[in-house]
Amino acid sequence: MFDDLRDLYQEVIFDHNRNPRNFRVMDDADRKVEGFNPLCGDRLTLYLKMDGEVITDASFQGSGCAISTASVSLMTEIVKGKTEQEADALFKQFHEMTTGKDEHFNLEAIGKLAVLAGVREYPARVKCATLAWHTLDAALKNQQQAISTE
Amino acid sequence: MTVFDVEKIRQDFPILKEKIRGKDLVYLDNAATCQKPQAVIDSIVQVYSHDYANVHRGVHTLSVRSTDKFEAARTKVKAFINAASDKEIIFVKGATEAVNLVAQTYGKANIKAGDEIVITAMEHHSNIVPWQMLCEQTGAVLRVAPINLAGELIFAEFEPLLNEKTKLVAVVHMSNALGTINPVKAIIEAAHSKNIPVLLDGAQAIPHIAVDVQALDCDFYVFSGHKLYAPTGTGVLYGKQALLEAMPPYQGGGDMIRKVTFTETEYNTLPYKFEAGTPNIADVIGLGAAIDYINAIGMPAIAAYEAELLEYATAKARAIKGLRIIGEAEEKGAILSFVLDKIHPHDIGTMLDSLGIAIRAGHHCAMPVMDFYNVPATARASFALYNTRQEIDVLMNGIESLIEVFG
Numbered sequence: 001m002f003d004d005l006r007d008l009y010q011e012v013i014f015d016h017n018r019n020p021r022n023f024r025v026m027d028d029a030d031r032k033v034e035g036f037n038p039l040c041g042d043r044l045t046l047y048l049k050m051d052g053e054v055i056t057d058a059s060f061q062g063s064g065c066a067i068s069t070a071s072v073s074l075m076t077e078i079v080k081g082k083t084e085q086e087a088d089a090l091f092k093q094f095h096e097m098t099t100g101k102d103e104h105f106n107l108e109a110i111g112k113l114a115v116l117a118g119v120r121e122y123p124a125r126v127k128c129a130t131l132a133w134h135t136l137d138a139a140l141k142n143q144q145q146a147i148s149t150e
Numbered sequence: 151m152t153v154f155d156v157e158k159i160r161q162d163f164p165i166l167k168e169k170i171r172g173k174d175l176v177y178l179d180n181a182a183t184c185q186k187p188q189a190v191i192d193s194i195v196q197v198y199s200h201d202y203a204n205v206h207r208g209v210h211t212l213s214v215r216s217t218d219k220f221e222a223a224r225t226k227v228k229a230f231i232n233a234a235s236d237k238e239i240i241f242v243k244g245a246t247e248a249v250n251l252v253a254q255t256y257g258k259a260n261i262k263a264g265d266e267i268v269i270t271a272m273e274h275h276s277n278i279v280p281w282q283m284l285c286e287q288t289g290a291v292l293r294v295a296p297i298n299l300a301g302e303l304i305f306a307e308f309e310p311l312l313n314e315k316t317k318l319v320a321v322v323h324m325s326n327a328l329g330t331i332n333p334v335k336a337i338i339e340a341a342h343s344k345n346i347p348v349l350l351d352g353a354q355a356i357p358h359i360a361v362d363v364q365a366l367d368c369d370f371y372v373f374s375g376h377k378l379y380a381p382t383g384t385g386v387l388y389g390k391q392a393l394l395e396a397m398p399p400y401q402g403g404g405d406m407i408r409k410v411t412f413t414e415t416e417y418n419t420l421p422y423k424f425e426a427g428t429p430n431i432a433d434v435i436g437l438g439a440a441i442d443y444i445n446a447i448g449m450p451a452i453a454a455y456e457a458e459l460l461e462y463a464t465a466k467a468r469a470i471k472g473l474r475i476i477g478e479a480e481e482k483g484a485i486l487s488f489v490l491d492k493i494h495p496h497d498i499g500t501m502l503d504s505l506g507i508a509i510r511a512g513h514h515c516a517m518p519v520m521d522f523y524n525v526p527a528t529a530r531a532s533f534a535l536y537n538t539r540q541e542i543d544v545l546m547n548g549i550e551s552l553i554e555v556f557g
Contacts, residue, residue, distance in 0.1 A: 001551045004171055004504045009497075014556065018492075040496050040512060041526025063526060065494035066556070125500060 007118035008125070009066065016070035021077050022059040029059075034146035035135030037127055042068045046076075046135045053083045065128050071116055072132035078112060084140050091133045091140075098129050154455045159447070160536050162187040173506030176541045181326050181354060181485055181532030182510050183376045186440075190380060193439035197432040205431055206405060206422070220431055223438030224421070230441045231371060232362040233388050237420035240394070241434050244385035245353035246276040248372035249320070251387055251424065252349055253280040255397045256370075257318070263289030265317040268346075270308070270332070271297045271522060272325040275515040277351045281320060290317070297522065301328035301477035305336065312344050319348045323355035323371075327516040327528070328477030329460075329485030331359065338367055347393065353377055357534065358456055358483045360449040363388050379534075380440035381433035387424070394420050401426040452535045456484040459533045459542065466546045472553055476528045484533035487514075490549070493556050495529040501552040507545055 002009070026032075026047035035044045044062030048055055058076040063069075079087045093110050098119050107114040119129045127149045138147045160166050165185045168175045177185060197219065203212035205220045224239045233239055242248045261267065267281050271294050278292075285292050293316075295308035303321075312319070319341045324331045338348045347369035352361060356373040363371050370393070375384030389397075399406055399417055403426030409416040417423045444452065463486050467473055472491035490498060499511030510530045513520045520527060531545055 001548075002501055002504055002555055005501060008500070009555070018557065040494075041520065042494075043526070063494075065496040067497070122500065125496070128496065 008122055010115045010118070012074075012112070012115045013066055013070040016073040017066035020060075020069055020073040022073065023061065024059045025061055026057065026059045031139040031142065033135050033139040033143060035062075035131050035138075035148075036146055037064075037068070037131050037149040039127070039150065040065065042128065042131055044068070044072055044132065044135060046072070046132070046139055048136075048139050053085070055079050055082055055084070055087060060132075064131070065125075067116070067119060067125055067128035068131050071129045072135075074113055074116070075132045075136060079136065087136065088140055091137050094133050095130065098126050154447075154451050156455070156536065156538055160538075162189065162443075163536050164188055164191070166536060170506040170508070171504055176505075176507040176544050178531040178533065178537065178541070178545060179508045179510050180357075180534035180537075181377070181514075181530060183382070184357060184379050184534050185536070186381070186436075187379055187443050189443045190436045190439045194381065194432050194436045197435050202432065204428055216431055219435045219438070220429070223434045223441075226438045226441045227386055230361075230445070231386075231388060232364050234364060235391055238388055238391050238394065240387040240389065240421045240424040241429055242385045242387050242424075243383050243430065244374040244376070245351060245372045246280075246374075246385075248370075248385055248387035249276055249349070249351065250280045251400045252370055252372075252389070253284045255400050255424075256347075256389075256393065257281075257284045258288070259396075259398055261288055261290045261317045264315060265290045266293050266311075266313070266315045267291070268293045268295060268308070268311050268316055268319045270295045270303050270321055272301065272303070272328055272330060272332075272516070272519055273320075273322050274326050274351065274353065275517070276353070277320055277322055278518070291315075294518075297330075300479050301325065301330045302479045302481075303330075303332055303337075305333065308337070309340050312341060312346055314344075316341075316344065316346050319346055320351065321348065322351045322353075323361075324352075324358060324483045324485075325477070325516075325519075326354045326485070327487060327514040327519045327530070328479065329482040329487065330477060330479035331355070331481040331483055333481070334366060334368070342367065354485075355483065357444075358453060360453065369393055375433070375437040375440065378437070378440055379443060380437035381430075383430045384433045384437045391420065394424070399423050399426070403427045405429075447535065455535060456533055459537055459539070460484045460486065462539055463531065463533070463542045463545075466542060467549075470546065470549055470553070473549065476523055476525065485530060486532070487528045487530045489525050489528050490553060493553065495527040497556070498529040498549070498552065501555070502545070502548050505544070505548045507548055509545075 029047035030050040031048040042064035047059045049057035116129045201215040203216045205217040341348045349370035350368045352373040357378045371388040376382040406426040476487040495511035
């Protein structure tokens with residue numbers, strides 16, 4: 001019935017929405033930033049544990065749509081063990097994949113995150129996917145204040 | 151028309167033939183804005199093709215024609231809401247501007263520090279923010295009457311809010327987020343017993359409920375044309391003549407003056423005192439055409455048909471496991487707001503769109519209502535005179551399927 005939506009709602013997204021990974025408060029987090037999308041009410045708190053330049057742990061709390069929940073869940077998995085620079089490079093690639101004009105974006109380079117490439121066809125939903133990454137960007141820059149998509 | 155012939159009505163709305171993602175359009179976002187009948191579209195084409203010039207100014211033929219049609223629309227609005235005079239009908243760009251106009255003219259002239267303005271917990275942002283701005287400017291205080299879980303005003307808690315400091319009650323006639331129809335007659339009587347004027351926000355009520363401003367005895371009534379099958383950029387402020395006469399003007403400019411020198415300006419009479427600048431001529435004429443269209447069908451017939459649609463949709467929605475209706479007031483208009491267990495309204499909106507179904511997902515410009523129900527957003531299906539039971543079936547089947555897909 002929803003064949004047209006298979007690019008947007010891949011099984012991986014349903015899976016992460018049902019069972020979000022790293023969905024917990026991190027009491028001893030080194031970085032904690034809140035992300036908010038006022039248009040739809042999506043809210044998340046991102047926690048990072050750092051060892052020097054390296055993100056040793058990442059977790060989140062919050063509520064949002066399937067796209068935003070899957071996006072932040074996947075993100076916390078993928079950034080663990082990455083340096084700040086590597087995570088920042090992923091943020092830029094993710095941004096390019098979801099909002100960029102380049103039709104020939106190299107999906108392989110971004111690995112598992114490629115399941116979210118479908119949002120680029122749904123302009124109204126791009127911010128659902130990018131909220132997590134903008135929040136991470138703020139955390140990497142060590143900003144304390146909540147970030148908003150608007 | 152004696153029998154409500156929805157199939158015939160659907161023929162009047164060209165957009166209903168549109169295919170969305172290859173599917174028949176099922177347009178259920180009428181509370182956001184309504185589609186337009188051919189008669190309204192034609193009326194605009196007619197004006198620009200044959201009758202257009204500026205109003206109230208020229209002696210030439212087209213200016214006279216344009217003025218006649220523009221003023222005829224005012225008379226149609228007057229009759230539609232049963233105002234006492236054309237002078238009480240002020241054209242604005244929408245309900246939002248009308249509320250702002252009252253806040254910045256009547257409000258500034260009559261509301262002072264320590265005075266109170268009473269609204270309800272179910273207001274649209276457009277009937278909250280203009281009053282907050284006025285309160286900020288004057289030092290007045292905004293009081294909010296609470297609602298119960300069904301989404302109804304708690305009248306017993308509203309009434310005690312009215313006191314000698316209360317200078318205005320501003321209440322929504324029908325809630326856009328919940329569908330609740332407020333007991334406006336009782337609200338007005340309670341306020342008037344303490345000499346407090348009442349503004350009704352009719353943006354949502356106007357296409358669903360026959361409005362008689364004299365029978366209601368409201369002091370101000372505001373609505374937008376675009377929710378009444380008319381073009382965007384049209385709206386009406388109704389005000390009792392004596393109140394409007396006493397109010398200072400809103401904006402300065404052409405048309406609102408009688409005489410201007412560099413030392414002083416004499417303002418024009420009603421309604422022109424509040425209509426500075428060239429108005430939205432063609433679209434207001436379109437609003438007149440929309441009222442003609444509605445009158446030909448009849449508001450009572452429309453209201454009865456929509457009540458039937460809402461009842462049908464509500465029964466079907468209640469049968470869906472995991473669906474919770476937000477807003478179950480006893481008195482309710484054609485709006486079905488709902489949430490689904492573990493499925494965000496934006497996912498509902500995108501998935502239904504892929505089936506050609508247009509609903510609204512979000513906070514409906516009523517964030518305090520979302521906070522009250524402790525939900526970030528709701529999905530909302532809202533019905534108009536051209537919707538059918540079959541469309542409601544398509545909606546409900548879609549909801550059941552997406553629940554299945556989400557697992």
